[in-house]
Amino acid sequence: MRWLANNWDTVWQATLAHLELSLPAIVVSFLISVPVAWLAHRFSWSRFTLVTLGSLIYAIPSLPLLIVLPLVLGTTVRDQINVVVALSLYGFALMIRAGTDALDAVPASCVHAALAVGQSGPSRFFTVELPLAGPGLLAGLRVVSVSTIALVSVSGVLGINSLGMLFVDGFQRGILAEVIAGILATVVIALAVDLLLVLAGRALLPWTRASARRSR
Amino acid sequence: MNWLMETLEWIADPTHQSGPDGLWALIGQHLAITGWASAASVLIGVPLGYLVGHTGRGRMLVVGLSGAARALPAIGLLTLVALVAGIGLTAPLVALAVLATPSVIAGAYSGFDSIEPATLDAARAMGMSPSQVLTRVEIPLGLPQLLGGIRAAVLQVIATATLAAYVGAGGLGVYLFRGLKTQDYAQMLASAVLIVVLALLIDVLFEVLTQITVRAVRPRL
Numbered sequence: 267m268r269w270l271a272n273n274w275d276t277v278w279q280a281t282l283a284h285l286e287l288s289l290p291a292i293v294v295s296f297l298i299s300v301p302v303a304w305l306a307h308r309f310s311w312s313r314f315t316l317v318t319l320g321s322l323i324y325a326i327p328s329l330p331l332l333i334v335l336p337l338v339l340g341t342t343v344r345d346q347i348n349v350v351v352a353l354s355l356y357g358f359a360l361m362i363r364a365g366t367d368a369l370d371a372v373p374a375s376c377v378h379a380a381l382a383v384g385q386s387g388p389s390r391f392f393t394v395e396l397p398l399a400g401p402g403l404l405a406g407l408r409v410v411s412v413s414t415i416a417l418v419s420v421s422g423v424l425g426i427n428s429l430g431m432l433f434v435d436g437f438q439r440g441i442l443a444e445v446i447a448g449i450l451a452t453v454v455i456a457l458a459v460d461l462l463l464v465l466a467g468r469a470l471l472p473w474t475r476a477s478a479r480r481s482r
Numbered sequence: 483m484n485w486l487m488e489t490l491e492w493i494a495d496p497t498h499q500s501g502p503d504g505l506w507a508l509i510g511q512h513l514a515i516t517g518w519a520s521a522a523s524v525l526i527g528v529p530l531g532y533l534v535g536h537t538g539r540g541r542m543l544v545v546g547l548s549g550a551a552r553a554l555p556a557i558g559l560l561t562l563v564a565l566v567a568g569i570g571l572t573a574p575l576v577a578l579a580v581l582a583t584p585s586v587i588a589g590a591y592s593g594f595d596s597i598e599p600a601t602l603d604a605a606r607a608m609g610m611s612p613s614q615v616l617t618r619v620e621i622p623l624g625l626p627q628l629l630g631g632i633r634a635a636v637l638q639v640i641a642t643a644t645l646a647a648y649v650g651a652g653g654l655g656v657y658l659f660r661g662l663k664t665q666d667y668a669q670m671l672a673s674a675v676l677i678v679v680l681a682l683l684i685d686v687l688f689e690v691l692t693q694i695t696v697r698a699v700r701p702r703l
Contacts, residue, residue, distance in 0.1 A: 325685040327641030330674030333658065337485055337671075343662075412553050419555035423648055424662065430557055437561035437649070445565060449558040456553040 269443035277432065281451055284428040288415045291350045292459075295357025295414075296407055302358075303365025304391070313366065320362040323355050328420050331355070349421045356417060357410040364409065368402025369395060401474050404467045408460055415456040419448070489671040498672075503656060505676070512653040512680065515571070516640045519578035523635050527583045528628070531590025535624065536616060544591050551584035556642045564649040574646035574653075581642060582635035589631015593624025625695050633688040640681050644673075654680070 270277065306316040331352050333343060341348045372395050380394040396403075422430020429448045436444030467474070492498060499505045534540045559580060564573035597620060605619045647655030654677050661669030 322682075322685075325637050325681055327644055327677050327681050329641075329644045329655070329658065330677045333670045333674040334678070343667075343670075409552070412549070416553050416555045419557050420645070422557060423645070423659075430555070433555070433558045433561040437565060440565060442562070442565050445558060445562045449555065449562065452555050452558060453550075453553050 269441060270447050273444070273447075277429075277447055277451055280427065280429045280431055280448075281455060284415070284418055284430075284452070285455065287346060287349050287421070287426075287428055288353065288411075288418045289459075291353035291357055291418075292407070292411050292414050294350070294354040295361055295410055296403075298354070299358045299361035299365050300396075300403065303362055303369055304395075306362065306366045307369035317363055317366065320359040322359075324359040328352065328356070328417055329423070332421060332424060344425055346426070349418070349426055353414050353417060357414055360410050360413065361406050364406025365399075365403060368399040368406065371402055372398040397471070400467070400471045404463065404471070408463050411459050411463060412456045415459060416452060419452060485667065485671060488668040489675055492668045492672045493676070508652065508654050508656055509676070509680070512640070512643055512646075512655075512677070515574055515578070515643045515646050515651065515653050516636065516684075519575050519639045519643070520582060520632070520636045522575065522579040523582035523586050523639070524632060526579070527586025527631075527635070528590050531587040531628075531631075532594065532616075532621070534587070535591040535594025536620060541591075544587055548584040548588045551581060554581065556581055557645055557648075560642075560645050560649060569650040571646075571651045573649050574643065574651045578639045578642055578646075582639050585631050585635040585638065586628075587631075589628045589634070590624065592631070593627030594620050596627060597623050622699050625699055626692060629688065629692050629695055633685070633692070636684060636688070637681060640684055641677070644677055 302316060306313040332348060335341075335348050335352055336343050336345070339345075339348060339351060376394055376398060377390065380390045385394070418428045419430030419433060422428055422432075422434045429451050432444050432448030432451070436442070436448065493505065501507065531544070534544050556577070560573060560577040563577045567573050567576065601623070602615060602619065605615045610618065643653050644655035644658060646653045647659050654673050657669050657673035657676075661667065661671075661673065
């Protein structure tokens with residue numbers, strides 16, 4: 267506890283750096299995977315390829331990816347962009363399957379009804395399919411957010427600032443409290459972002475709560 | 483492409499292949515760490531998952547556990563155990579087993595959970611005892627999902643075993659950290675490429691195993 271009291275500022279700075287890397291990655295992976303999930307959902311020939319691509323990306327170990335990626339991106343290993351792109355790839359890999367399942371779960375009768383009242387493709391997607399797939403997408407996004415926030419720390423061994431630096435520094439100098447503080451801070455911000463997502467879900471998808479109450 | 487050539491040359495260089503920190507020795511270490519940690523997580527995870535799946539008790543615990551494990555940073559857990567247990571093999575083995583076990587529990591549990599209740603009723607109606615239901619119905623039918631859980635666990639272990647070198651326990655991560663310290667990008671890349679290839683090979687192996695299992699448990703008509 268004393269270590270934490272004396273080093274509050276270090277932990278706070280590391281937490282901010284951690285969020286700077288993880289939040290953009292979470293947003294980017296969501297924004298990219300939803301259209302791709304739609305492709306997989308809409309065209310069955312693309313489904314196998316896209317879902318397999320996702321699980322293949324997910325099988326690539328993270329630290330090696332951080333080393334190889336600069337070759338493609340033209341950045342250095344210690345570049346923030348490098349970390350954000352790597353994390354986005356993993357987020358995408360997780361989200362693609364959840365997104366495809368969520369879009370598949372939209373009742374066909376709703377889509378047909380929208381078609382029957384004459385809604386065009388884009389408007390049907392944004393006003394019918396996307397909101398109805400909302401709960402499934404949210405569930406996927408929550409998994410992505412928690413695992414991304416946990417994954418950022420590995421970049422610490424490469425010397426990139428995040429809560430991972432607390433592990434590296436704590437290990438090298440033999441300060442157990444610093445490592446424990448890093449783990450706790452990771453769990454706390456993962457829970458905080460998760461809570462925000464749940465609240466955002468309640469605000470954006472109010473009917474999911476109403477139907478949950480009715481079914482009880 | 484230039485770097486790729488240099489990396490391949492690095493890997494092909496005979497002086498990097500033999501000796502106590504040669505390629506083959508480190509691949510062996512990496513696989514040994516992966517094997518032991520995965521075996522430990524299977525030994526702990528399968529009975530627990532079966533227990534929850536068979537009795538239907540403690541479902542929330544399984545869901546909570548796998549969620550909590552996802553939030554744990556691997557490098558944090560590893561350095562924590564290493565500070566307590568010291569440099570060497572203990573830390574990565576304990577940390578990796580802890581990280582991998584929830585996937586195994588979830589796989590074992592969901593395999594049981596996905597069996598149709600009617601199938602279990604039929605087994606009981608035929609006069610099977612609870613232990614027969616377990617060994618002849620639940621375990622075989624749950625195998626594909628269990629394999630899926632073990633696959634996820636092993637992939638996570640083989641990836642995270644890279645960090646074992648960080649606490650002095652060897653494995654292919656040795657080249658990565660050595661290259662990092664000496665600014666030798668070719669060596670880092672060689673390590674990265676080898677680990678990625680190893681992980682993908684294991685993934686393919688599990689894919690084949692899963693196909694065989696699915697075919698074996700599918701009812702023959």
